[in-house]
Amino acid sequence: MAAICFGGSPLLKHAEFKLCSLVVCLSLLFAAAVSAQSVPNFDGKSWWEYVKVLADDNMEGRETGSPGYQRAAAYVVDQLKKDGLQPAGNKGYYQPVKFISRQIDESGSSLALVRDGKPQSVTLGEEAMFSTRVPLAPETEALLVFVGYGLNVPEKNYNDYAGLNLKGKVAVIFTGSPSEMSSALASHYQSSAERAKELRDAGAIGFITIPNPAAMDIPWGRMKLARTRPSMSLADSMFDDWKGIGLAVVWNPEFAEQLFDGSGHTFTEIAALGKERQPLPTFPLPLTIRAKTKLITKHLESENIVAKLPGSDPQLASQYVVLSAHLDHLGIGEPINGDKIYNGAMDNASGSALVLDIADKLHAAGVKPKRSLLFLFVTAEEKGLLGSRYFAAKPTVPKKDIVADLNTDMFLPIIPLKMVTVYGLEESSLGDDARQAAKDNGVEVQPDPEPLRNIFIRSDQYSFIKQGVPSLAMKVGYTKGSPEEATAMKWLHERYHAPSDDLQQPVDLAATGKFEDIMADLALKVADAPKAPSWNSDSFFQRFAGGK
Ligand SMILES: [Zn+2]
Numbered sequence: 001m002a003a004i005c006f007g008g009s010p011l012l013k014h015a016e017f018k019l020c021s022l023v024v025c026l027s028l029l030f031a032a033a034v035s036a037q038s039v040p041n042f043d044g045k046s047w048w049e050y051v052k053v054l055a056d057d058n059m060e061g062r063e064t065g066s067p068g069y070q071r072a073a074a075y076v077v078d079q080l081k082k083d084g085l086q087p088a089g090n091k092g093y094y095q096p097v098k099f100i101s102r103q104i105d106e107s108g109s110s111l112a113l114v115r116d117g118k119p120q121s122v123t124l125g126e127e128a129m130f131s132t133r134v135p136l137a138p139e140t141e142a143l144l145v146f147v148g149y150g151l152n153v154p155e156k157n158y159n160d161y162a163g164l165n166l167k168g169k170v171a172v173i174f175t176g177s178p179s180e181m182s183s184a185l186a187s188h189y190q191s192s193a194e195r196a197k198e199l200r201d202a203g204a205i206g207f208i209t210i211p212n213p214a215a216m217d218i219p220w221g222r223m224k225l226a227r228t229r230p231s232m233s234l235a236d237s238m239f240d241d242w243k244g245i246g247l248a249v250v251w252n253p254e255f256a257e258q259l260f261d262g263s264g265h266t267f268t269e270i271a272a273l274g275k276e277r278q279p280l281p282t283f284p285l286p287l288t289i290r291a292k293t294k295l296i297t298k299h300l301e302s303e304n305i306v307a308k309l310p311g312s313d314p315q316l317a318s319q320y321v322v323l324s325a326h327l328d329h330l331g332i333g334e335p336i337n338g339d340k341i342y343n344g345a346m347d348n349a350s351g352s353a354l355v356l357d358i359a360d361k362l363h364a365a366g367v368k369p370k371r372s373l374l375f376l377f378v379t380a381e382e383k384g385l386l387g388s389r390y391f392a393a394k395p396t397v398p399k400k401d402i403v404a405d406l407n408t409d410m411f412l413p414i415i416p417l418k419m420v421t422v423y424g425l426e427e428s429s430l431g432d433d434a435r436q437a438a439k440d441n442g443v444e445v446q447p448d449p450e451p452l453r454n455i456f457i458r459s460d461q462y463s464f465i466k467q468g469v470p471s472l473a474m475k476v477g478y479t480k481g482s483p484e485e486a487t488a489m490k491w492l493h494e495r496y497h498a499p500s501d502d503l504q505q506p507v508d509l510a511a512t513g514k515f516e517d518i519m520a521d522l523a524l525k526v527a528d529a530p531k532a533p534s535w536n537s538d539s540f541f542q543r544f545a546g547g548k
Contacts, residue, residue, distance in 0.1 A: 039365050039524070042357065042516035044413070044509030050079075050353035054327075055345035055503050062344060063331025064232060064380040064387075065099065065300040072327055073303055076356065076377050080307040083360045088308035088374060090396050095304040097379060097390045098235035100297060102132040104228055108294030111249065113258065113287050114141075125224045127255040128208075130248065132231035133192065133384060136293040137246025140170070140206055144259065144287045146270075147171045148280035149178065150207070151189050152198045155540065156181060160282055167203035170247055170289055172259060174270055176212040179277035183448050184427060185540050187457040192384060196241045206247025208289070210267075213253045214275040215453055217492050220252050225334035226497070232383035234390055235299065247291055262286045302328070304387050305377040306396050309363055311527065313370035320374045320397055321527045322405040322469075323358065323519075324388065324460050325351030326381030330497060339499035346491075346501050351408035352377055354512075358520050369527035371403065378460055381409070388460035392467045403532040404430060405464035405471035406523055412476050414491055415484040417511035420445045420518060421477035423456045427539040428470035430526065437522035441514055446477050468545040470533040474519065476511055 053059075053075055060068030077093045089095040109130065111122040122128050130136060148160040150173035158178070177186030188194060199207055233239065251259065256267040263285050273280055305327070311317030329344025343349070359375045374397065378387035395402060420438045425431040425447040438445045448455060456462065461471035478484035495501040526533060535542035 039361055039367055039520050042361065042513040042520070044512035044516070046360070047353050047357045047512050047516060048507070048509060050356050051345055051349045052503060054349035054352055055343040057341050057343065059343070061331040061333075061342040062327060062329045064328045064383055065101070065302040066331055068331065069302060069328055069379065073305055073377070076305050076327065076352065079356050080305070080359065080375065083363045085307040085309055085359055085363060085375065088306040088396055089304065093305050093307055095306055095391060095396050096301050097304060097387055099232045099300050099302060099380065099383075099386065100235050101230040101232045101300055102135065103230040103296040104130050104132050104136075105294040105296055106228065108292075110292045112290045114290055115262070115287055119290060125227060126252065128249050128251045129224060129227040130291075130293060131250055132295065133233070134242045134245055134248035135233075136248065136295060138293060140247040140289070140291045142168060142170045142205055142247075142289060144172050144208070144285040144289055145169050146260070146263070146265075146283050146285055147173055148282045149174060149176055149274075150195070150198065151177060151181070151186070153181065153185060153189050155185065160280075161198065161202040164202070164282055164284070169204055170206040170208060171199055171202070171204045172208045172210065172285065174210050174212060174274050174280060176215060176274045177277065178279050182540070183454070184424075184456055187454040188540065190454055191457050191462070193241045196243075196245055200244045204245070206245055206249075208249045208251050208259075210251045210253055210256045210259075212274050213271055217453065218497055219493065220254065222336070222498060223250070225336070226330070229330070229333055230298070232380055232386060234386050236390075238393070239389065247289070249289070249291070259285060259287065302379040302387070304379055304391050306391075307359065307375045309359065309369065309373040309375070311370050311372040312368035316370045317372055319371045319401050319403045319532060321369075321371050321523060322374045322376050322402060322464070323355050323523055324376040324378060324405055324407045325355045326379070326387065326409060326460055327352045327377040328379045328382055328387070330382055336499050339502075341502075342497070342499050343502040345503055345505065346412060346414075347410045347496065348381070348408075350411060350413070354408050354411070354516055354519065357516060358523065362520065367524065369524055371527040373523060373527055374402075381460055385460055385463050388463035392463040392469070399467065402464070402469050404526050405461050405469050406430075406519065406526070407459055407461035407471065407473040408519065409459040409473060411474065411515060412488060412491065413508050413512040413515055414506065415476060415478060415487050415511065416508060417443060417476050417514045418484070419443060419477035419479070420515070421448065421475045422446070422472055423448055423474070424461065424472035426536065427541055428472070428535045429533045430470050430472045431536075433525050433529075433533070434472060434474060434522055437518050437525055440521060441518050443514065443518065446479075449477075449480055465541050466544055470535055474515075476515060
């Protein structure tokens with residue numbers, strides 16, 4: 001929408017109405033009814049200029065803690081300065097965060113399945129791989145138990161661990177959830193903090209996950225290439241999720257049948273049920289896993305970036321609406337087709353560019369939101385939402401004053417914008433705000449069409465949700481079975497987390513412009529509303545609201 005009056009002067013105040021002719025007044029009144037303030041239309045072109053810088057080979061894929069990330073961060077800070085936005089970190093625009101990185105040394109590591117006392121070695125990379133998200137114990141030997149989806153959801157009276165003895169054993173989990181579970185609920189209970197707690201409460205000392213072949217964003221062939229890259233966790237012990245868990249392995253579904261031999265069940269049967277989100281059986285497996293691991297551990301630091309557009313209303317200016325995007329990506333890795341730089345143009349130079357573009361345009365247009373806007377660029381999203389987790393737990397503004405997070409991660413403007421997918425649409429009053437902002441721009445919204453992919457907890461909004469802050473994320477949407485869906489799926493399989501997510505891919509600037517219009521309208525709508533956003537009374541995530 002974004003009506004422009006007086007040769008582009010974007011700021012409309014009621015006092016100015018008397019200066020207008022009747023016709024102009026009517027159009028102004030209409031604009032004012034839609035949004036109290038107006039910003040210029042976005043066309044996607046300025047956005048692409050930012051993407052070109054952030055996803056340039058020179059940024060080397062913006063790996064957390066790397067010189068490439070530091071260059072990207074310095075560029076972002078320069079732009080924010082140029083835009084006249086205030087620093088709002090605890091070191092100028094920066095909020096430094098300390099990390100521990102872990103990398104597997106496969107030459108000193110091994111994995112074997114022991115059946116009837118006979119060990120059978122497992123080929124790392126081919127059949128299975130260690131996950132270094134978990135601080136792996138040097139040695140583990142334990143019996144295996146298949147725990148289905150590995151979910152314990154009291155709200156649904158659902159517990160995969162019921163009746164199983166997991167004391168000192170390793171749980172085997174098939175990723176996914178039964179259809180009776182809403183995507184928000186299923187996503188929450190599959191997050192690492194919840195996963196670790198369930199395993200620990202059940203007495204397990206480790207776990208093997210078998211990805212659901214029906215919901216694998218990245219084919220195994222590409223997953224295995226990343227297995228020796230470092231994982232990270234926050235150095236501050238208050239964020240240590242994995243206490244007591246010493247083994248984490250991801251199993252290639254193509255080689256999963258061997259885990260079920262002699263159990264009376266087959267993996268084919270399990271995968272068929274899981275594909276349809278049917279209930280899964282749980283049972284002990286007649287097998288022991290034997291693991292030896294060697295880790296290379298390092299300490300490092302990387303920064304979040306925080307800038308502020310101060311609010312104008314004396315009552316509301318102390319409150320903050322956060323616009324967030326992760327700046328980090330995967331850095332330099334195993335080459336694919338001769339290219340080793342994982343540029344992350346869509347993931348997530350695109351979101352960082354959108355936040356920069358909106359910050360720039362709002363400030364340049366002299367827009368004065370009632371609440372303050374906080375522009376947040378977080379690090380280490382790719383390592384498990386770590387930068388945002390740190391910021392949401394230890395924000396550089398008072399935690400109680402953060403009223404909303406609007407996150408943008410890989411919004412995929414690679415198809416025309418006919419619809420917006422809103423993650424968290426049914427959870428808080430922000431859902432209706434998003435619906436309205438989209439409608440004002442002639443676009444419909446839809447909830448998450450692919451609950452199996454857990455998008456709601458797979459980006460930084462989730463860090464805010466866990467601190468009680470109503471949040472959402474949006475993407476360019478498509479309907480099931482449409483050609484747009486085919487384009488998006490092809491992108492996921494070919495470019496997601498691959499070096500080809502670079503500047504040599506087609507993007508739709510018109511779709512981007514409209515998406516930015518919606519995002520900017522939404523941010524202003526929330527910033528100017530008399531009441532702060534609130535969780536819906538039936539939202540599962542309302543439970544965290546006390547944490548603020
Ligand atoms: Zn990513």
